[in-house]
Amino acid sequence: MLSKTKFLLPVVAGALLLQGCDKNKDQFYTTADGLTYKIYEQTEDGEYENKGEVAPADSTGAKIGQVVTMQMSYQNAEDSVLFDSRTQKQPVMIPVMEPTFKGSLEQALMMLSPGDSGVFKVNADSLFAKTFAQPMPPFIKPGSQLTFFIKAEKVQSKEEAMVDQQKMMEQQMKDAQAHAAExxxxxxxxxxxxxxxxxxxxxxxxxxxxxxxxxxxxxxxxxxxxxxxxxxxxxxxxxxxxxxxxxxxxxxxxxxxxxxxxxxxxxxxxxxxxxxxxxxxxxxxxxxxxxxxxxxxxxxxxxxxxxxxxxxxxxxxxxxx
Structure with a gap:
């Protein structure tokens, strides 16, 4: 569950995340490496607002070796939702690794702190070739981008994440047993x-x-x-x-x-x-x-x-x- 293969999941329908974002500050930014993004942080009154451009030297996000627990959805260029963790009834846990290419999803995770929400556009060809190491499926056009919607819930060490993962699995089993009984x-x-x-x-x-x-x-x-x-x-x-x-x-x-x-x-x-x-x-x-x-x-x-x-x-x- 903590491996890269967790990125590639079955095609399911689901609602997009981040619906509560401030639409008046809906500007995208692009890093020097070509990652297009907008990141929202939660204010004291519970609203989300665009953090603006993230400085290249900003080190407040997740670090290599840590694990990000998140709600995540992503869609292709035609806005078809390919995955939504909320429909799976559990968050996704992904370890932060060395970026596999410029403008990668790993870089996106390193821009997020706990509580942040982000929208990231990642080159589909590079993502499948270098991160997933799998052929690109026919419903994704060559040269297009995948748009990821991520809500970072926790940023932890691998050991802390494994403890949380065990608790999550135990709760999931209890919920499944209760559902099955009914x-x-x-x-x-x-x-x-x-x-x-x-x-x-x-x-x-x-x-x-x-x-x-x-x-x-x-x-x-x-x-x-x-x-x-x-x-x-x-x-x-x-x-x-x-x-x-x-x-x-x-x-x-x-x-x-x-x-x-x-x-x-x-x-x-x-x-x-x-x-x-x-x-x-x-x-x-x-x-x-x-x-x-x-x-x-x-x-x-x-x-x-x-x-x-x-x-x-x-x-x-x-x-x-």
Whole structure:
């Protein structure tokens, strides 16, 4: 979480930061290295005002080796928001490193003190080539700039940041558990309604909460934790919309999906439900969102809190020593 790779995150929608900035002092400045910026500091009455031009010798910002905890969003030249930490429900923690190029994001962090908010324009080509060390995605035009909106909450030593990070993770886990406890009740009710509406018979339920119906019992060995299993599947939502099918998936060449069972390599609902089947079984699994992808919004093809239906065939069970 404290590595550079934290910069590059999935594309999500979100509101921009800094909406409370003083619009009457909305002037940008540019450093000698080519970093375009405007930085706001909070006044005694709680308002934000433009700090103006930052002197090259100013050393009040974050130092190399320190970690900045911040709320951050950034957008491309078409003003499409590519990331917003507020939608992730946790701030971003980024270590301050030696600048990778002139006008870099590292330089931007070194201009911020705790409580400051800043808007920075960074060359996209250099950012991806030298900071991210990754190819530039097609939705970012060569030669364009990315605009970063940053609210610096803390500037700490690496040791202090690691302590805060641990506390943050513990709180996040508690919040997730509380949400899951409520969400599984909601999902369970929806699944029961779906079963009734679709006249599903011989429905069974695992201890964790996955409903399943075995259409064709298998005659092979029972799947168990540690087995290497191969499964054909069709994934759909409860409204019938198909999302994925292993038999028509070009990435898998139409082959069944193979994985070690009970090792956390798949969603929890699969690790649980596949163990209820014997080799050769065909079944329908109704997986609550808390045992699938939970609160994760994986784009339009997989919204947050999605209940999933899998029509599966357990093709092979390979027992492991």
């Amino acid at each position: 969400q599984i009740k909601i999902d369970d009710q929806k699944i029961q309604e779906y079963i009734k509406e679709n006249n599903l018979e011989n429905v069974q339920k695992t201890e964790s909460g996955v409903y399943y119906v075995v259409q064709e019992p298998g005659k092979g060995p029972q799947a168990a934790t540690g087995d290497l299993v191969s499964v054909h599947y069709k994934l759909s939502f409860l409204d019938g919309k198909e999302v994925e099918n292993s038999r028509s998936n070009p990435m898998g060449n139409g082959e069944p999906f193979q994985f070690p069972l009970g090792q956390g390599r798949v969603i929890k609902g699969w690790d649980d439900a596949i163990q209820q089947l014997k080799e050769g079984s065909k079944a329908t699994l109704l997986v609550p969102s808390t045992l699938a992808y939970g609160e994760q919004d994986r784009g339009p093809d997989m919204p947050a809190n999605s209940i999933l239906r899998f029509d599966v065939e357990l093709v092979d069970v390979e027992k492991q020593q």
